[in-house]
Amino acid sequence: MFGSVSRRSLLGGAAGLALAPSLGRDASAQQRTRLRMAWWGSTDRARRTQAALEVYQRKNANTQVDTESVGWNDYWTRLATQVAGGNAPDVIQMDYRYIYEYARRRALKPLDEFVPAPLNITDFGQANIDTGKVDGQIFGVSMGVNSTAMFYDKTAFERLNIRPPDHNTTWAQFAELCTNMTRAANRRGFFGTMDAGFVEPAFEAFVRQRGKSLYNGDGRLGFVRDDLAEYWDYWDRLRKAGGAAQGDIQALYRSTPETDLITSGRAAVTFAHSNQLVAWQAVTQNRLGMTMYPKGDRPGQYYKPSMLLSMSATTTQAREAASIINFIVGDADAAPALGVERGVPPSARMRQAVLPTTDELGRAQIEYIALLADKTSPLPPPPPRGAGEVEQLLRRVYETISVGGARVPAAVDQFMAEAPRILERA
Numbered sequence: 001m002f003g004s005v006s007r008r009s010l011l012g013g014a015a016g017l018a019l020a021p022s023l024g025r026d027a028s029a030q031q032r033t034r035l036r037m038a039w040w041g042s043t044d045r046a047r048r049t050q051a052a053l054e055v056y057q058r059k060n061a062n063t064q065v066d067t068e069s070v071g072w073n074d075y076w077t078r079l080a081t082q083v084a085g086g087n088a089p090d091v092i093q094m095d096y097r098y099i100y101e102y103a104r105r106r107a108l109k110p111l112d113e114f115v116p117a118p119l120n121i122t123d124f125g126q127a128n129i130d131t132g133k134v135d136g137q138i139f140g141v142s143m144g145v146n147s148t149a150m151f152y153d154k155t156a157f158e159r160l161n162i163r164p165p166d167h168n169t170t171w172a173q174f175a176e177l178c179t180n181m182t183r184a185a186n187r188r189g190f191f192g193t194m195d196a197g198f199v200e201p202a203f204e205a206f207v208r209q210r211g212k213s214l215y216n217g218d219g220r221l222g223f224v225r226d227d228l229a230e231y232w233d234y235w236d237r238l239r240k241a242g243g244a245a246q247g248d249i250q251a252l253y254r255s256t257p258e259t260d261l262i263t264s265g266r267a268a269v270t271f272a273h274s275n276q277l278v279a280w281q282a283v284t285q286n287r288l289g290m291t292m293y294p295k296g297d298r299p300g301q302y303y304k305p306s307m308l309l310s311m312s313a314t315t316t317q318a319r320e321a322a323s324i325i326n327f328i329v330g331d332a333d334a335a336p337a338l339g340v341e342r343g344v345p346p347s348a349r350m351r352q353a354v355l356p357t358t359d360e361l362g363r364a365q366i367e368y369i370a371l372l373a374d375k376t377s378p379l380p381p382p383p384p385r386g387a388g389e390v391e392q393l394l395r396r397v398y399e400t401i402s403v404g405g406a407r408v409p410a411a412v413d414q415f416m417a418e419a420p421r422i423l424e425r426a
Contacts, residue, residue, distance in 0.1 A: 031062070035317050037324065038068040039093035039307075040075035042257050042279035044341060049328075051337035056327045063320060073255055076388070083107045088312040090321045094140045096131065096305050100382045103134040109311040110137040114322035120330060121347070128346035131305045131379065140308030141329050144343020146275040146365075147301050147372055148201045148293055153268045155286035160184045164289060165269065167371060171206075171234065171294040179243035181268050193269035194253070194261045195244040195402055197235035198395035202271045202293060206231050208377060209296025219384030221419060229412045236401055236408055247402030257283050274368050275306040275343035278361050290368050292375065299377040303369070306343030340365045386426025390419050 039049060046069040053065050068089060070078060076098070082088045088107065102108050111132075116122055121129055121141060132140035150165060157164040162181055165174055178192025185192075196202040204214040206227075213222030238244040245267055252266075253259050257276070261267035263284045272280065274290060281288050293301060309325045311318060327334055329345070335353035340362040345351050354362065397415045400406040406414075 032064040033062055033317055033320050034064045034066065035091065035315070035321055035324065036066045036068065036089040037091040037093075038070075038075070038079065038089040040070055040072045041093075042282070044279050044282045045069070048337050048339065048341055052328060052334040053324075055333050055337065056324060056331075059333070060323070063324075065324065071256060083312075086314055088314060090312055090315040090317055091324050092310045092312055093143075094308045094310040096308065097383045097387065099132065099140050099308060099310065100134050101385055102310070103137075103139040106313055108139045109313045109315065109318060110139060111141065111311060111322065111325075112138050114319070118319065118323040119326045121326075123330075123348040124346045128305070132308050132310075140305075140310045141325055142305035142308055142346045143329055144275055144306040144340065145303055145346055145369055146273050146306040146343035147303055147369065147376065148205060149272055149274040149277070149290050149368065150293060151262055151270050151272050151277065151280055152289045152291065153262055153284075153286050154289040156185070156268045157181070157289075165291055165294070167292040167295070167375065169291075169294055171296065174294040175234070175238050175241070175243055178238065178269065179241050182242045185268070189249060189266055191245045191249075191261070191267050192243045193238075193245070194267045194271065195235055195239050195247070195250045196271045197232055197239075197402060198398040199271045200391045200394055201273070203228075203231055203394070205293045205300030206296065207300075208302075209298050209300035211298060213380060215380075215383055215387065217381070219386075219423060221416075221423070225412055225416050228415060229408060232398060232401060232408045232412060235398075239402060247399065247404065250402060251399065262288070273306065274365050275341065277365060278339070278341040281361055290364055292372070299375055301372060302376045302379050303372065304379055305346075344369045384423060384426065386423045389422045389426070393418055393422065 037053070039045070049069070050067065053067065057063060057065060079088065079092065094102065111119060115138065119141070124142065128142050128145065129138065131142050132138050152164045154164065160181070162184060165177060169177065181192035182190070207214060207223040210227060212227055216222040235244060239246065245261055249266055250261065252264070253261060257263055257279045260270050260280065262270040263280055271293070277288065277290055309328060311321045311325070315321050328338070330347045330349055332349055332353035335350050336357050339354060340358065344366050345354060358366070393415060397411050401408060401411050
């Protein structure tokens with residue numbers, strides 16, 4: 001298997017393999033340049049991407065793009081298998097946590113030779129260009145800028161006349177708010193918030209607020225036992241107080257928008273990423289709002305590329321693949337279809353093209369990214385090899401607490417013993 005397979009709970013997408021139909025098939029398909037593009041994500045993302053690629057193919061009649069779209073969990077398993085078998089897609093949606101690993105194993109092709117033509121990313125700003133660099137070369141192009149975020153059920157908070165969380169809400173205030181929300185709703189199986197004890201990005205923000213990090217520069221854990229114990233104790237107490245979802249209900253979440261507790265009407269708050277607002281709202285009857293994670297002593301959140309586009313090292317259509325990447329990330333003709341579903345475009349051209357047709361959800365993302373401008377800390381290095389397995393461990397061990405099978409001290413001991421071994425052997 002190529003690389004680690006992550007089980008991140010918050011990056012949405014339909015579970016299971018779902019190959020999207022090929023675009024533009026007709027009798028002349030054999031004479032066309034034919035490429036494959038793959039991404040993970042929700043049904044809404046697939047629809048938007050297909051629509052943008054249809055525009056590209058109309059403008060480039062001799063090119064056919066076959067597409068593959070699956071959920072986050074299945075995507076990395078499938079991509080690892082394809083890379084190992086020499087059958088990777090030409091254009092690959094890549095995540096920041098994996099780009100170093102795939103680039104350094106020579107599974108991705110450097111893109112520098114295609115800049116500025118056909119890949120024109122000069123209006124991205126250097127910081128956004130650098131997010132796709134590995135060892136000084138460009139291996140990925142940012143598709144959008146995002147950050148972690150909390151979504152809250154606007155309709156539910158307004159109905160109960162309770163003020164929702166905002167960027168000044170502390171962890172202690174958040175716990176009190178969610179407990180009050182549960183009580184006010186007085187509905188069986190409904191809670192103020194999901195239980196985020198297993199949510200790695202939330203834990204990362206928590207330790208960064210304490211001046212620590214998820215991983216340090218040499219790929220080891222950047223936090224200590226007491227940090228994890230305090231975080232898990234926080235959620236254990238909140239769940240027992242009724243403010244967070246019970247373990248059996250939280251277990252219904254399967255890393256898709258459709259199974260999130262806020263979309264299924266079981267919680268008023270969930271932990272996610274800002275670019276996921278579109279997908280979550282698409283399957284939620286009530287109106288959603290977005291704000292920062294609870295506040296700590298230091299900034300815990302940061303800007304990151306929501307995802308990147310990379311090119312397979314084995315592609316035989318490199319220049320055409322670069323042209324497709326350029327269209328998706330920087331062509332105004334792609335903007336109406338793509339919107340801000342993958343985050344706020346780093347390209348000034350794309351932002352200008354998106355704004356006239358941006359709806360309330362799009363504006364909310366743009367405003368949220370602007371809100372974070374003076375409230376973030378620097379982007380950390382990508383997680384080390386083995387981080388995906390550590391993330392799975394975080395969830396697996398915490399769930400023994402949430403279902404009442406283990407107490408916090410014993411669970412923390414288990415995690416702190418197993419996680420370093422995973423990183424050492426990765």
